[in-house]
Amino acid sequence: MTAPRVSIVTLGCKVNAYDSATIADRLRGAGCRIVAPAAPAEVVIINSCTVTDAADAEARRLAHRARRSNPRARIIVTGCWAQAKPAEVAGMDAVDHVIGLGRLERLVDTVLAVEPSRRVDVTPGRDLGRVPAFGARTFPGQTRAFLKVQEGCDLFCTFCIVPMARGRSRSLAPRTVLEELRALAERGFEEVVLTGVHLGGYGHDLRPATNLAELVAALAEQRLVPRLRLSSVDPHEVSPELLDAMRTGEGICPHLHVPLQAGDDGVLRRMRRRYGAALAMERLCMIRNALPDAQIGTDVLAGFPGEDDDAFERTATFLASSPVTYGHVFPYSARSGTTAAKMDAGVPLQVRRARAERLREICAARQAVFLSSFDGTEAEVLVERTRERASGRLRGYTRNYTRVRFEGPDALRGRRVAVRLTVRDGAQVTGRVLA
Secondary structure: OOOEEEEEEOOOHHHHHHHHHHHHHHHHOOOEEEOOOOOOOOEEEEEOOOEEEEEEEEHHHHHHHHHHHHOOOEEEEEEEEHHHHHHHHOOOOOEEEEOOOOOHHHHHHHHOOOOOOOOEOOOHHHHOOOOOOOOOOOOOOOOOEEEEEEEEOOOOOOOOHHHHOOOOOOOOOHHHHHHHHHHHHHOOOEEEEEEEEEHHHHOOOOOOOOOOOHHHHHHHHOOOOOEEEEEEHHHHHHHHHHHHHHHOOOOOOEEEEEEEEOOHHHHHHHHHOOOOOOHHHHHHHHHHHHHHOOOEEEEEOOOOOOHHHHOOOOOOHHHHHHOOEEEEEEEEOOOOOOOOHHOOOOOHHHHHHHHHHHHHHHHHHHHHHHHHHHOEEEEEEEEEEOOOOOOOOOEEOOOOEEEEEEEHHHHHHOOEEEEEEEEEEEOOEEEEEEE
């Protein structure tokens, strides 16, 4: 077949978004035309997530919708669901091919071939090899780029299927990270986000071994991009060395996302997390002391099996008294195949939802207190390339990941500008561009 139109639908996390960008770049290089998810296409690629059973169901729904919208298209499912449950995915009439993770060349061949030879091509997750050096170089419409420096996970938290889907922890060599960062800088990106499935585990598998703090310090020394941001780092992996590298490094953004999941020791043990509540609080306070203006984000699961009222109250108290400034809170949702899905003492759905709502309110209050301290201050905003749809205003993020909206000409899009901040009701942050 001639080089086709390809639609890529992405579910899940930023790592999946990065993988989709890499796939798109590779297919463009092979002559394919990448079209919007709703556009007519000869090939539809669904880059799936499998973090919960609901994520599997969403990928299944999208596959059926793709078949209805493009009856003659070649439907390919890749990503974590394809990797974790290839037989289940292949059993769908709507799906033509199942391509696992780490099979970029096979995926491209399947897109381009007149009659692809294999319907299912999946390597077992724990056997997946090194992180491919070829990364995404194009992020259409975005001012920031993502750079995946680590893949896989060895932690095996009881609620998570990712170690089985993504495989063991593997890291991109520092020299290769530097080359990828330089390539993104040459393309004009003002900000690059270092990301990974388990970013805090970076470098432990390399020989000689290294770590995230050493990588951040080395990249900052090169000063290739104005802004370098980190994605998620678990509490026990927030080290004094990492914070020192962030505090002193040129261009390192004062922002960390630290997934707690809970603030109760019993729940954390059942989750098989590698820390207790006291250590988590210590590391959060360490961040605040080293980076006074930093946004500190977190993830929390409400209603994990065995979380009684007292355990929940301990998590709520932890959040309310912590330096956390925003949170992503989810009612616990079972993922079949995980240890947690087999646990007794499940929490009723309505209770999980009510607890999640209360934790969201606590996080919103923490955000309001934090943002209010910036009213009237000056900040650098990286302006996004698209305007806010409802108001038509420009929008962007400060170095500490505060979202700002303001009036201004199109010439500012994609640039870093100085803005005077105004904070209303502790949540709405607007700005005025300074001359």
